[in-house]
Amino acid sequence: MVNIRVITPDDLGYDVGKLADVLSKEIPARQLLIIFCNCSIEYQGRSRSILPEGDRIVIVKTNHSVIIHRPEGYSPVNWQPESTKISFHVEERDGAKKLLMISIRESPREYLWIWMSKVYSIVIVEGMEDRAHFSMYVSENEVKDILERHPEIIEEGLEILSREYRTRVGIIDFIARDRLGRLVAIEVKDEKASMDAAKQLHRYVKQLEKEAGNVRGILVAPSLTTKASEYLERHGLEKVLYDPQKFMEIYLNEVRKERDQGFARKERKLTEFFQ
Amino acid sequence: MVNIRVITPDDLGYDVGKLADVLSKEIPARQLLIIFCNCSIEYQGRSRSILPEGDRIVIVKTNHSVIIHRPEGYSPVNWQPESTKISFHVEERDGAKKLLMISIRESPREYLWIWMSKVYSIVIVEGMEDRAHFSMYVSENEVKDILERHPEIIEEGLEILSREYRTRVGIIDFIARDRLGRLVAIEVKDEKASMDAAKQLHRYVKQLEKEAGNVRGILVAPSLTTKASEYLERHGLEKVLYDPQKFMEIYLNEVRKERDQGFARKERKLTEFFQ
DNA sequence: TGGTCTATCTCGGCT
């Protein structure tokens, strides 16, 4: 569960050393860190930049990338895409004790120095969980909605018998029958299909063949890795490629429109191929 | 002064409607907003993306740009560079009341929908101030440090008499004497010089000429706008261009190194040209 | 690791 801790400098008696200690402890824990502060910044690496004092927000993400935002603008004013080393120090500068955060990145070797003259607040976010799959243009479910309405995209004369059919070896995206009456297992992906997808399809085909003679297998995806493509060929499996951008248009202009208008999804019954 | 307010849902009795109200109020105030939440996101515009539920951080900056971060990775998963319209709503979705944030951008027309199923915390940052000037490669002060050591970069035989000389019309970056004994006013910029810079230099020259006969004026900058260049020409003023990247190298390899080694800056006395 | 190409690139400058 997400737990958010807010630390203000008066919690620590405005002691810069204590602040550095608290922050240093969070670094190995790989928690997300947000520091609201007044700071000056210097960056040096592929280029160099200098930014005198101002109010900023420093974000340290769990992979130790660093993002510094000024109040205005969309882009961060300074950043570090993935720094291996982050450290906090107390340093005298311009006659005042400052909290110095250093972020060093290898390859290319780049340095980021943040001298904080005032720390307004620190937010530590623990336990964030985000395993969701990000889809561009269309999600796998949306692709399935399209294919259910337009099985001819996969192959002329194809009839969908079942969607998301549960078996002991996993959920088969579609079971269909081709125009020659043969059973077809279909695995759908919303991104480049890897070996995993090809093996998954193979598993489904073998499972169905236990009960229903010869079964075809089709992998539907925007593209395939070379290995996946070779695997399919080797095992007599097939592939159908689609253009995600075109699918997006079909989804927005047709499938979603109809669903929003209360169009009932045609329920298809699974003809019992296996008792 | 920076004031940070932290609101947790139990402050509002977990009332989604109240949350929407509180957030809606902050939008016209153009304050920086950070929402820690579990949400699903859809984006549609130049492209389209779909992201199911997960823990994320939604940042609304003062210019109403929107940045959404997952715990991992450097780049935001979804964003809106500068949205004109941000609104909060309560919407039923998947059988639950959700806080829906919509961000709409014109030109190109783009939409961002954030359905928040849980709001862990909201941080409102008021009164951030950041007027600092961001410099690439070298700051104006660093350029001055270099020129003070190497006046020959501007012109052979030039002798610096004064740095940051205060007058009634402003601070003159350098006053120098050329090899023919003429007085020179020098204005330094760390970025493309505009009309403002050209007029500034002209003002200084006219001011000095009140007391010391004919005075030259030189604008030192990486580049100039066409208008600035024409203005200089029209008023008999001069320009010297420099390569910021080369200046950066000089600064790092020489000027800063010497300063860090406790090299005392040579104090130059201003020969009294004007009583 | 290095080179090349893409991107909801963003951003600034100019027409």
Added chain:
DNA sequence: AGCCGAGGTAGACCA
């Protein structure tokens, strides 16, 4: 509002 070029582009893909 569109077009063009630069960027600490970052990130993905490929050799």
